[in-house]
Amino acid sequence: MPRQARVIVPGFPHHIVQRGHNRQPVFVERRDYVYYLGNLREWKQVYELEVFSYCLMTNHVHLVVQANDNVTAIPQLMKRLAGRQTRFVNALEKRSGSLWEGRYKISPIDTDAYLLACCRYVELNPVKAGMVEKAKAYEWSSYSARVGLLASDWLDESDSFRALAVDQQARIEAYRQFVEQHNGSPADVMIQEAINSNKLTGGQKFVDDIETRIGIRVEARKPGRPTTQK
Incomplete structure (x- = not known):
């Protein structure tokens, strides 16, 4: 079966996953996490991307990550992140070779229907893996910054998040409930299938609209039904 081509759509958020080579650990020491996030902060500003x-x-x-009009910005971001982390770890461990799988996976997201569900999916990864009981207990995700438990001067707010309520504290509470009340969602199935195959995270109308917009045929999937985002 041919490998699904990666698609980047300007103006839409994208779910990106990059795995360690042979699924080996990429982050071992605290310094590894800190270094990666420092580079993410730096290079997302260089390429004028929103995280x-x-x-x-x-x-x-x-x-x-929100894609801008420069379709090379996300690939360049991922290249910088992977390259710097590899050189950093190799220098510390006096090793050589690849730290990452050769290709990251990427899925454009239907902003209105699935963006918040996708952010929740990302931030609940440590909970689903049994590493922590609550998303707020995991230090290396955006959740604590999103709900105001940790200061961040570079994490961006989407229009979908701002639409949750009229003021910031109410938005935070709405999002916190949205994440904490999660007990499995049909949206998660679509999100996982989409990112695993570089497809679009959205229903059939979204697929049709994007195909028309970019002039590339994307294999059709059955439309999903996202959970309420409020």
């Missing part, structure tokens, strides 16, 4: 969500697991990374 809505992230989670650094031991052997892979989840990012939700």
Whole structure:
């Protein structure tokens, strides 16, 4: 079966996953996580990208990044992040070779229907993996910054998040409930299938609209039904 081509759609958020080579650990020491996030902060500003969500697991990374009009910006971001982390770890461990799988996976997201669900999916990874009981207990995701438990001057807010309520505290509470009341969602199935195959995270109308917009046929899937985002 041919490998599904990666698609980047200007103006839409994208779910990105990059795994360690042979699924080996990428982050071992605290310094590894800190270094990656420092580079994410630096290079997302260089390429004028917005980061809505992230989670650094031991052997892979989840990012939700808004694409701009420069379709090379996200690939360049991922190249910089992977290259710097590889050189950093190799120098410390006196080793050589690849730290990452050759290709990251990416899925454009239907903003209105699935963006918040995708951010929740990303931030609940450590909970689903049994590493922590609550998302707020995991230090290396965007959740604590999103709900105001940790200061961040570079994590961006999406229009979908701002639409949750009229003021910031109410938005935070709405999002906190949205994440904490999660007990399995049909949206998660679509999100996982989409990112695993570089497909679009959205229903059939979204697929049709994007195909028309970019002039590339994307294999059709059955439309999903997202959970309420409020």
